Amino acid sequence: MRLLFLAVLRRHTGNAVTAERVREHLEAAGHICLLKDTSDLESSSEIAHFIKAEKLEAALALHLYRGGRLLQGHGIPFGIIFGGTDLNEDINQREKNQVMGKVLEEARFAVAFTESMKEMAQMQWPHARDKIYVQSQGIVTVPNAAFNWNTFLHCSGINQSADNLHIFLLVCGLRQVKDPLYLVDAFSEWHQEEPNVYMVIVGPEVDPVFTREVKAKVKRTPGVRLLREMPQEDLHAALKNCFAVLNSSVSEGMSAAILEAMDLEVPVLARNIPGNAAVVKHEVTGLLFSDPQEFVQLAKRLVSDPALEKEIVANGKEYVRMYHSWQVERDTYQNLICTLEGSTEE
Incomplete structure (x- = not known):
């Protein structure tokens, strides 16, 4: 599949590292994954144009509010990875909470990093409880041997x-x-x-x-x-x-x-x-x-x-x-992305 992956991509941040690692997992399964910063595609019309121009078939977003809301209504299936900001901050703002609930209605799946994050999301949005999965971050560390x-x-x-x-x-x-x-x-x-x-x-x-x-x-x-x-x-x-x-x-x-x-x-x-x-x-x-x-x-x-x-x-x-196995994380995302095959519209 040709996939759009939206995330906040500030250099050298946890978000950017996580997004790059997940992108590598998906591309290892043979998908083409276009990783884009949410700040580069801020309007619905920009997203629609990009999806059409790149012939994208499905999408993924890191952060329910920052990324997920941009994927609504475009007729392609998508999944979500919860960010800490979603459940620790944005959830407490009524308008953002409502938007996130709507995004979850449309999402095929949502991934939480911990059981406590999953439980918090299920309490807030009971309608989505059966589509929320837990997958801890996989960790691979590679220190620079030349570091002084x-x-x-x-x-x-x-x-x-x-x-x-x-x-x-x-x-x-x-x-x-x-x-x-x-x-x-x-x-x-x-x-x-x-x-x-x-x-x-x-x-x-x-x-x-x-x-x-x-x-x-x-x-x-x-x-x-x-x-x-x-x-x-x-x-x-x-x-x-x-x-x-x-x-x-x-x-x-x-x-x-x-x-x-x-x-x-x-x-x-x-x-x-x-x-x-x-x-x-x-x-x-x-x-x-x-x-x-x-x-x-x-x-x-x-x-x-x-x-x-x-x-x-x-x-x-x-x-x-x-x-926090890197291989288990890879298997999880490769399996979940398969649920996005096919259109959301009948």
């Missing part, structure tokens, strides 16, 4: 011996829902007690206004550094070299950075929210914190307890192997 950790530290403004450092890496786009400043003050206080601990925030500048706020805060905060986004292979290498990976988001669908850290055998400390708790089991596959003070307590414990670090790392690696 000392160069990374230098670019971060950290001019200390790498041997005695504990680098905590927070990977996120600079927007409010990711809350990159949540831990900054508490971490800085810890750094002033123990100068060998640093927090490095890495990610794209998604929200220009908020980015200025983050830059200004970090600039005046000892022990905290900020870097722009990195190519995926370099990011994986940085994850592998750091002491621990952080997540401080207000809401998450499923954090790729958390799963990648687990696969690379790096400890994870994550804010205790539903999306993170669905992946991180406290003191088993990672550590969950409810406030910045608890984070510091847990981080200090992790630094001083190599046995705990070793256990968490081993459990995290096994969890990803068991539940």
Whole structure:
């Protein structure tokens, strides 16, 4: 089939990585998959023209609202992959909620990353309960073998011996829902007690206004550094070299950075929210914190307890192997896409 795949494709973001991985799954099955950014096809007439010009037979969208609403009414069958924004933010806005319900009426299938996401969607839109499937994100990590950790530290403004450092890496786009400043003050206080601990925030500048706020805060905060986004292979290498990976988001669908850290055998400390708790089991596959003070307590414990670090790392690696298989994800999407064969119109 010739497929249109709509997604928000900001470079080096989880959405873009997920979309590219799913596209590869579909093309491996022999389909032609045209991956397009939602911002490039913003009107119904643009979508209709593109479908006709490219002789498209079916479609897929990552995000029910951002992508799915653009596929309505064009006479081609389509499926949806829920994004965290759909169920953590847009669901609470009445107009968007209604639009998403209409999209689900027309969609052939919808994919949620976790059981909790599926349950939330089924409660909101009972009419769609039988077409919602769960497929966790598949993870494949490929660190850049040529990556230089000392160069990374230098670019971060950290001019200390790498041997005695504990680098905590927070990977996120600079927007409010990711809350990159949540831990900054508490971490800085810890750094002033123990100068060998640093927090490095890495990610794209998604929200220009908020980015200025983050830059200004970090600039005046000892022990905290900020870097722009990195190519995926370099990011994986940085994850592998750091002491621990952080997540401080207000809401998450499923954090790729958390799963990648687990696969690379790096400890994870994550804010205790539903999306993170669905992946991180406290003191088993990672550590969950409810406030910045608890984070510091847990981080200090992790630094001083190599046995705990070793256990968490081993459990995290096994969890990803068991539940985030790239091959299982491939099989699921290749099977689901077959349900789009044939027109929605009789």
